[in-house]
Amino acid sequence: MRVFLIPGFGENESIFEPLLPFLSYDTVHVDVWKHLASFTGETLHVRTFVQHLNRELQIRSTDLIIGHSMGGWIGIHLKQETGCRLIQIASWTNPHKVILPIQNRKVLYFLVQSGLYINKLTKAILIWKFYKNLPSRSIMEATLTRLIQTDKSLVVKQLQLILEPSPTCTVLPDLRIHTRRDPIIRKPDEDYFEVSGDHFALYTNPKEVARGILSYLQR
Numbered sequence: 001m002r003v004f005l006i007p008g009f010g011e012n013e014s015i016f017e018p019l020l021p022f023l024s025y026d027t028v029h030v031d032v033w034k035h036l037a038s039f040t041g042e043t044l045h046v047r048t049f050v051q052h053l054n055r056e057l058q059i060r061s062t063d064l065i066i067g068h069s070m071g072g073w074i075g076i077h078l079k080q081e082t083g084c085r086l087i088q089i090a091s092w093t094n095p096h097k098v099i100l101p102i103q104n105r106k107v108l109y110f111l112v113q114s115g116l117y118i119n120k121l122t123k124a125i126l127i128w129k130f131y132k133n134l135p136s137r138s139i140m141e142a143t144l145t146r147l148i149q150t151d152k153s154l155v156v157k158q159l160q161l162i163l164e165p166s167p168t169c170t171v172l173p174d175l176r177i178h179t180r181r182d183p184i185i186r187k188p189d190e191d192y193f194e195v196s197g198d199h200f201a202l203y204t205n206p207k208e209v210a211r212g213i214l215s216y217l218q219r
Helices: 032-038 046-057 070-082 105-113 120-131 137-149 152-163 206-218
Strands: 003-006 027-029 064-068 085-089 175-178
Touching (some): 032 046, 032 070, 032 152, 046 152, 070 152, 085 206, 120 137, 175 206
Parallel strands (some): 003 027, 085 175
């Protein structure tokens, strides 16, 4: 069984590092940044990107995807496309679960592309307002720094994966892992494996998250 790890918005493979010692499987890190840079489709939304991704990775029904946040959203569309198994961590299947700073997606794209939204000032405000005393502060700071330093067109492309309308999936995740208090993604209406922490529980509480994953795999 191949295990594909898909990070969330602004993240890279380091988000999964604390979790890896608990998983005795061969894992494949999916570099969303690299794949977005090489995407040549005319219309970018999550389903067209997933079709591109599957041509590159050749995902099979026997494979398992573990997706964090945006990675889980990509994962549910990959499951729709391939029949693979999926574990979502702090993710969603209902787009209304995403807590947006600005409701109009085109305005948000413009603000991000121009550098007016994701910058050093907004980083400081977000950290102070939501993460000042949380153990996940360091990973949030690293993620925001990466977004500030990266080509803004790639940041907008990640936002498009989240916000552009796409066909509704008829499949469901095999396991949802979530916290009660997540300032980025509201908790699912469906059953989920609850862990302590916030949006970055897989980084700050990897043992708890691993317990949910291993319990599912043993079944």
